[in-house]
Amino acid sequence: MPAILSNLRTTVHVALLLSVLYLGAYVVSGAIPVNDALWMGIARWTHVVSGIMWIGLLWYFNFVQIPNMPNIPDEQKPAIGKVIAPAALFWFRWGAAATVLTGLMVAGLRGYTVEVLSFGLAADHYLPQYSFIGIGMWMAIIMAYNVWFIIWPNQQIALGMVEADPEAKAKAGRTAMLFSRTNTLLSFPMLIAMTMAQTVFG
Known part of the structure; x- marks a missing residue:
């Protein structure tokens, strides 16, 4: 063992x-x-596993790393910036991508991708479930966009992976933090949609 x-x-x-x-x-x-329900279950499992990786790291950054950075002695901070944060950001951004892709896969297997992404407006008959899940899906897509196109590029500057002057690093670090905090704010209502849709609508 x-x-x-x-x-x-x-x-x-x-x-x-x-x-x-x-x-x-x-x-x-x-x-x-062995039927469609089995494949749906496997798709949901991959979606949940990906989501745990993504949101778990989002909350690690916001509940653990960011609040405690001021308490870390200056001589120890390079270990966080050069070792821990880059590794965490790798799994963070790919967890975000996998969560969105597997979520779209689940919606596709259920046959309502267009309906939920349009909040039910493109459906022949509107169902509250479409807008309920659709709002959650769009929040997740916005969050994933933030990860890949705002947080990650700014973290590369803040962590010194991209050459920049100290002022630019500080600005990039603050921008990354604010958008990470935005994702934390969105994560709670997004998870309402993801966890409750099947139980409240069947």
Whole structure:
């Protein structure tokens, strides 16, 4: 067991294998039929896993890293900026992309991508579920846009990955922080749409 847990890649591979065996046992036994519902379940799982990676890191930045940076001695701050933050930002931005793409995949499998993205206006018959999920999806798309096109470019400047003078670094750091905080603000109502749509509308 220590050999598995000492290496993150091995841990993740074993976790995925356990997941496949767990689900596969129910499929092989016939308890879970191989049909559209199974593929929908797999799509939802990938969407949830991606979302946990994305929003988990968003909240790590906003609840842990940013508030505690002033408490870190100056001589230790380069370790955060040069090692921890770049690695976290890698998983953060790709988690955002995967969450949006798998969310669109789920909507596609349910057959209502156009309906939800149009808030139900493009539907033959409006259903409140369309606008409920659609608002959440657009919030997630806006958040992902912020990650890739505002937060990430500004973080590259702030962390010194791109050459810039101290004033530009400070400005970029503040811009990245404000848009990260914007995403935190949007994350709570967005998660209402993602977690409650199937239970309140069926």
